[in-house]
Amino acid sequence: MNRQSQAAVMFLLGAALLHAGSTDLYLRYVKAGLQPLLLASGAVLIVGALATVWYERKRHRLRRQTHEGHAHPEPRVSWLLLLPLLALILIAPPALGSYSALRSGTALQKPYGLGPLPGGSGPVQLSVVDYASRAAYGNGRSLGGRTVRVTGFLALDGSGAPYLVRMALNCCAADAQPVKIALTGQLPPVLRPDAWLTVTGSYSPRLSRDPVNNGPIPYLKVTSAQPVPVPHDPYDETWNN
Amino acid sequence: MAITEEAPPGTETGPGTETGAESRGVNSSLVLTLLLVLAVLAQSPIRGLLGTPLMQSWMTVFVAVTVQALPFLVLGVLLSAALAVFVPPSFFARALPSRPALAVPVAGVAGAILPGCECASVPVAGALVRRGVTPAAALAFLLSAPAINPIVLTATAVAFPRNPEMVLGRFAASLLVACAMGWLWQRLGRTDWLRPPAHGAHEGATKGEAFWNSVRHDTVHAGGFLVLGAMASATLKAVAPASWLRTAAGNPLVAILALAVLAVLLSICSEADAFVAASLTQFSLTAKLVFLVVGPMIDLKLFAMQAGTFGRTFALRFAPVTFAMAVAGAVVTGTVLL
Numbered sequence: 001m002n003r004q005s006q007a008a009v010m011f012l013l014g015a016a017l018l019h020a021g022s023t024d025l026y027l028r029y030v031k032a033g034l035q036p037l038l039l040a041s042g043a044v045l046i047v048g049a050l051a052t053v054w055y056e057r058k059r060h061r062l063r064r065q066t067h068e069g070h071a072h073p074e075p076r077v078s079w080l081l082l083l084p085l086l087a088l089i090l091i092a093p094p095a096l097g098s099y100s101a102l103r104s105g106t107a108l109q110k111p112y113g114l115g116p117l118p119g120g121s122g123p124v125q126l127s128v129v130d131y132a133s134r135a136a137y138g139n140g141r142s143l144g145g146r147t148v149r150v151t152g153f154l155a156l157d158g159s160g161a162p163y164l165v166r167m168a169l170n171c172c173a174a175d176a177q178p179v180k181i182a183l184t185g186q187l188p189p190v191l192r193p194d195a196w197l198t199v200t201g202s203y204s205p206r207l208s209r210d211p212v213n214n215g216p217i218p219y220l221k222v223t224s225a226q227p228v229p230v231p232h233d234p235y236d237e238t239w240n241n
Numbered sequence: 242m243a244i245t246e247e248a249p250p251g252t253e254t255g256p257g258t259e260t261g262a263e264s265r266g267v268n269s270s271l272v273l274t275l276l277l278v279l280a281v282l283a284q285s286p287i288r289g290l291l292g293t294p295l296m297q298s299w300m301t302v303f304v305a306v307t308v309q310a311l312p313f314l315v316l317g318v319l320l321s322a323a324l325a326v327f328v329p330p331s332f333f334a335r336a337l338p339s340r341p342a343l344a345v346p347v348a349g350v351a352g353a354i355l356p357g358c359e360c361a362s363v364p365v366a367g368a369l370v371r372r373g374v375t376p377a378a379a380l381a382f383l384l385s386a387p388a389i390n391p392i393v394l395t396a397t398a399v400a401f402p403r404n405p406e407m408v409l410g411r412f413a414a415s416l417l418v419a420c421a422m423g424w425l426w427q428r429l430g431r432t433d434w435l436r437p438p439a440h441g442a443h444e445g446a447t448k449g450e451a452f453w454n455s456v457r458h459d460t461v462h463a464g465g466f467l468v469l470g471a472m473a474s475a476t477l478k479a480v481a482p483a484s485w486l487r488t489a490a491g492n493p494l495v496a497i498l499a500l501a502v503l504a505v506l507l508s509i510c511s512e513a514d515a516f517v518a519a520s521l522t523q524f525s526l527t528a529k530l531v532f533l534v535v536g537p538m539i540d541l542k543l544f545a546m547q548a549g550t551f552g553r554t555f556a557l558r559f560a561p562v563t564f565a566m567a568v569a570g571a572v573v574t575g576t577v578l579l
Contacts, residue, residue: 001269001273001461002268002269003457004270005270005272005273006457008273009461010457010460010461013311017308017311020308026308028301029301029304029305029308029309030305030308030309034309034312037313038308038311038312040315041311041312041314041315041316044319045315048453048456048457048460051453051456052453052457055453055454077469078461078462078464079465080468080469081461081464081465081468082276083303084303084307084308084468084471086280087300087303087304088304090284090288091287091288091291093297093300093301093304094297095301096298096301097294097297098294099294099295099297099298100298105487107520109519109522112402170513170516171309171509172305172306172309172510172513173301173302173305174302174305174474174475174478174507174508175509175510175513175516175517177520212487213487213522213523214487214523215522
């Protein structure tokens with residue numbers, strides 16, 4: 001790869017990082033806190049590409065005057081940089097979904113303490129992790145019989161049993177791990193894996209074990225389920241920070 | 242060091258690589274343009290092929306590892322270019338003790354000041370070697386920096402709130418192994434194994450030109466190897482079933498080896514690996530410490546980048562020894578501390 005092509009690849013890569021970092025696209029792959037770093041590195045790559053082109057032009061003019069030839073070892077491995085570039089620009093793969101969720105065990109961990117639920121009498125909005133810890137480790141006592149509302153995506157295991165899942169992430173999708181709730185009660189007649197749902201329901205004392213890692217999977221008795229669009233940040237980044 | 246075969250001549254990074262395509266009259270700018278146009282035209286068949294859940298999760302992890310690592314790679318590349326261009330070699334001669342045996346621990350502790358993960362430390366260590374720092378010290382820095390900097394230690398403390406001794410264990414074991422590797426290199430290492438590729442990047446009329454030359458070269462070079470590592474790691478994440486781990490956790494010895502191998506295969510950024518270790522609840526603390534010490538020192542992504550920066554001959558010898566030393570160091574530290 002010659003220097004002009006390297007400059008082009010750097011420019012495109014920088015532009016792709018700027019594009020991903022300035023839209024919600026980057027949230028499919030990395031944590032929200034990485035945004036400033038992504039934008040900064042995108043800018044550096046673009047400046048580097050422009051500097052390369054500028055110095056190449058200068059050197060080209062000089063060389064024509066002095067007639068010196070040159071051969072630089074330029075790495076062939078840099079062609080590989082086109083792969084993430086094309087993947088990011090052309091395909092923009094979705095955030096991890098039910099396929100990955102069923103292959104790894106639930107990452108639910110014992111919470112330090114369960115705080116009181118917010119006041120009010122209507123249904124209380126809880127994250128998948130919050131409901132799962134209250135149901136699995138507090139025997140649902142801290143739920144106080146309230147109606148809860150939880151948002152996540154659907155996953156169906158081999159036998160067709162439905163789970164509501166949210167992937168929890170620390171840095172990037174490579175370390176994302178699922179937290180699962182098993183659903184019972186009144187579910188929509190057609191269940192499509194990876195569809196995002198907000199389910200309303202109440203605590204069920206049933207508890208099962210994840211076949212992958214023997215982790216606890218609490219149940220939720222659903223009274224109604226509503227399809228929702230994919231949230232702004234598809235991952236849960238709060239549970240261990 | 243069991244591996245004695247010589248690396249095949251004309252590795253990807255060797256001088257004269259460009260002779261391949263460029264001298265045969267193939268202009269890489271033309272190839273690049275054609276490739277990009279072709280990819281845009283064939284967009285929908287490509288999407289169709291990659292539509293299966295397996296391929297999608299492979300792509301997501303692949304893009305995620307690359308996107309996550311690029312900012313840190315750029316940081317490391319900028320630092321390495323600054324070291325190479327603006328810091329005179331005499332600075333390192335003054336800053337490090339002249340006796341290599343003493344320079345190793347000093348460089349190892351100095352790793353604490355590089356904030357970031359392992360993607361940043363490889364180009365910086367490469368620049369140190371080219372700047373005349375004794376390789377033993379530069380290697381100690383390479384191994385310690387990703388594991389003992391404040392960001393990584395804080396993340397470890399957050400991930401193990403009930404076991405603060407994990408932070409101390411990680412710091413002590415990583416520093417111990419880094420220094421041991423430095424001293425080992427000083428006794429047994431040979432300079433002809435270490436082949437920093439011809440770096441045709443520091444020439445240039447001005448310091449600015451030399452700086453940006455170095456940035457460009459290191460970005461596309463180390464970046465290419467980063468992509469190679471990300472592909473390997475995404476493949477293993479998509480293919481290897483997590484249920485294997487459950488079987489491995491039963492036997493303490495198997496558990497330690499399993500987590501050591503897992504750290505190599507997963508290639509998770511050292512800023513995030515503590516959370517993954519914390520979630521492996523069936524495993525002992527010592528096994529988790531092995532995971533945390535091995536990962537930042539040697540994994541698929543790092544191996545690819547080390548092979549690119551220091552040559553394949555070096556990486557093939559260095560990686561297995563690092564792996565063995567890291568496991569041993571973590572087990573010893575774990576037995577004493579945890």
